[in-house]
Amino acid sequence: MYRIARAALAAGLLSALFINPSPAQQTPLKIGVLSDFSSVYSDIGGMGNVEATRMAIEDFGGQMFGKPIDMVSADVLNKPDVASTIARKWWETEGVDMIIDLPTSATALAVMELSKQYEKIMIVTDAASSDITGKSCSPYTAHWTYDTYANAHTVGSAIVKNGGDTWFFLTADYVFGHSVERDTGDVVKAAGGKVLGSVKHPLNTADFSSFLLQAQASKAKIIGLANGGGDTINAIKQAGEFGIVAGGQNLAAIVMFISDVHSLGLKLAQGLIITEAYYWDLNDKTRAFGKRFLERVKRMPTMNQAATYSATLHYLKAVQAAGTRDTKTVMAKMRELPVRDAFTDNGSLREDGRMVHSMYLFQVKKPEESRGPWDYYKLLAEVPADQAFRPLKDGGCPLLK
Template structure:
């Protein structure tokens, strides 16, 4: 090639380069949150659609965007099946670029999802599930347990009832990890206080007929029938216990894991006098009332503690991502642990190394039918139990992450 041709070629290359725009830098993907909840079964009222709305409220309050793009939310129902939860979590983490999964309606689904969270080193925040094993022997470096657990509920409610003379117990237990954990943790509290556990009856999840289990409880002559179940199972147990004349026969029911939605479904005539514990009640202070009002405007019902906690956990996560300046798991979790939780759910929350978010729990008594001054005014606050007294000490949980 002669010099003239070379110069012409170089000129053409230069002209092409000048006219060709530079390659666009790859834009970050939208931050994506996945919610696995119960939308059709026993725990739909305490989480379900309310958890979705609470997550949306947190995203809106945060501002709706991260990394210059709208924050995305996807949802699915694992049908309270561990294998379905694991499959969905794998699909979301691996193929759909989900950064964080929240909710998890049962202990079995949570533990299955946690395995996927560990495998893909992605964050999971459990807001519905109760088993204390989640931050105990089954703890994960990528999981936060936000709302309550069987240890905290057992120690808050169980201790109060035993101190007031309820020293013999029989449990009606949901026959899976959640129910077993309640029975175990509450039984430990009863025995430590000098009481006795006289037996238990294991009931299938979402059963309609509790008659045989209630008959066993009656026959035990225990002073307290501990309800080691939740959601509509607890509601049905209490309704059928009334039909069997349990209270008239001198035995009392202990709702170890109950929610304001349960009280609403039962009505105060049936629920009055129940001693329960919750992590959130809409009428505690100005912040809880403000959130409760906003939630009510959208859902036409007051939030459960799980729904308030789902809002809290989502907002805390988003603030941590912003503060860390990245979606990467480890720096985000470090920010979540180093930043106190201060919001409408709690004003004294701390996320521990074992994944437990520690905060106050409240001992509550259900009002009599003539006592409420407003709709959903269902509780008298008996005590605020500080988080370090309500939740299991980290050293006692058996979490292998704890040194």
């Protein structure tokens, strides 16, 4: 009798396990997009990143564990305190499982601290500081698109090799700009060049005149633009008004996007040497994704927007393969699975959180070379992951000690 009762109890418990899924699987998986919708980085990420996330959810099938996948989004106003407040609310009370995007390095680093506190996954697809996977690395953060080290090494080294051996930096005065100046300056000096100086400017400034005059007075062959988005566009436009390039100095846009070239036009942007992680016209996969994105957003995707699609899709694949949304299990699966999609054919996620992949060196076409809208780049070189990104041993990531 006792054996029968015990067997019945065991059967009942087993049945309950199948009838009642774990609490983690009873609620929909939820992804939060923290972006810049109103300021200097809205074109390179912004609503395009929201749409890219939506496309990845749709391509995955729209469901996880039998429930529709949810998405929320918010504008961080490029302020770390705002980003932290939203992230805390999402993780603490709104059931968000993963946060993606983060438009600036300062907002990314702030939310990374909360990610560690709540043991939740975040994927950085916009912010660029190499510190994200260096001294500030986290077991719960992946850095997807590019970083200041990779861009500095692909663009900086190419320019120095071609005679641009004296530099002066025009630097956005926050973590990202400082990282660009530091990493590019290291490349210039390692290649035998000299850094003659730098000047810091506020984020999203409208007037670059005083900063450009200092750069012009330095007589440096190369004025390195250690900024991004609208700041890069405005600096290049105003440099043209000051006749800086006509006077013999050249501009180096360390971090530049196809949306920037589109805003500038080929007449102003022609000849610029830039690096990107993605370009819509590289291959059949990139062209197919670019065409779909263009139909929905009415502009070609930036590398950040293509990377946001890639990172979201990879995360969803990892959750599915793991059979759980448990953070540590999913992160392990994200590192185990290769990254193969419209963004890259050769990606992998390292222990320090860096997703490594090929980077590309481009030159902006002359107006007469372009076949039409968004046909802006000539491919100069594909830089393999092990040459583009900082070696794992050199980053100073505490997780590896």
